[in-house]
């Protein structure tokens with residue numbers, strides 16, 4: 194089977210693949226540009242980009258400055274090729290500023306989840322930017338799209354469905370995560386399609402984000418009816434991903450039984466690897482930290498057991514003892530640190 198291209202709004206890629214915007218600094222200018230060159234949608238993660246010292250006194254402006262720089266670099270590395278987008282989590286305290294900066298920097302699409310991105314169309318205004326919400330149920334999508342229609346007369350340009358096995362934050366209760374058969378990608382697809390058809394968005398692409406490691410996984414998602422996929426975990430160990438090689442090795446060595454779910458300071462469950470930090474948190478201890486800048490609206494620094502910004506920066510740096518390693522249930526499929534080209538070659542006919 195020849196894999197179809199992926200059309201979203203006025204954008205198109207050779208392969209039906211979006212590279213997930215993975216924070217902190219994993220989905221950066223280098224990974225996004227490589228993805229675009231190889232035939233996918235490249236995404237820069239907007240979280241945690243600023244210089245740490247400068248962010249302490251001027252968090253919003255410093256974050257904007259580095260995001261603009263990353264977008265510029267990615268465009269340059271991709272030779273101006275599209276589609277380049279950003280991932281902006283609703284839970285960020287500088288959500289509005291990140292969206293407005295992305296629009297000023299001329300991105301092609303914005304992916305937004307970790308909460309319902311209700312004000313996104315307002316912040317984007319009339320700019321020609323594809324809006325792609327991330328959801329985990331038809332019910333949440335219905336609430337979001339009804340609000341977009343009522344308040345802004347705006348439809349989504351694509352929708353990403355995250356399943357219960359995916360890496361990072363999860364839009365499910367712990368009970369649902371214990372019973373993934375109740376919220377599988379097949380079940381959510383039916384609900385999502387019903388909502389989209391009812392609202393007159395039957396032709397808008399719907400993408401699956403969960404456990405995609407190879408061409409066969411993409412074909413399985415397409416067979417359910419999805420128009421394409423978003424890939425996170427499997428791209429972390431690519432040479433182009435923006436984290437230290439010591440952290441990439443953690444992902445290469447990880448096995449299925451190393452994957453667990455803990456409560457994240459973001460306020461959602463998060464799927465991670467059982468590394469030293471997670472083991473300490475699971476045994477009830479609290480890490481010492483002072484909140485350098487309030488990066489999340491939803492975090493209570495006085496109560497949470499660790500600082501997620503600090504932990505993800507440790508992962509980026511290769512500090513395995515103190516890092517937080519978000520990963521999906523397909524992590525075991527990562528066998529080596531590999532050039533991204535190897536993955537995209539395997540999608541060719």
Ligand SMILES: Cc1cc2nc3c(=O)[nH]c(=O)nc-3n(C[C@H](O)[C@H](O)[C@H](O)COP(=O)(O)O)c2cc1C
Pocket residue numbers: 213214215216217219238239240280281282305306307327355358359360361362402403404405423424425426427429518519520521522523
């Ligand atoms: C290390 C890591 C970092 C992530 N960072 C973000 C993020 O900053 N924003 C976001 O919306 N999703 C984030 N995600 C979720 C991904 O966007 C994506 O939906 C998910 O990884 C897809 O499932 P998979 O990991 O099974 O491929 C992250 C996932 C991982 C594994």
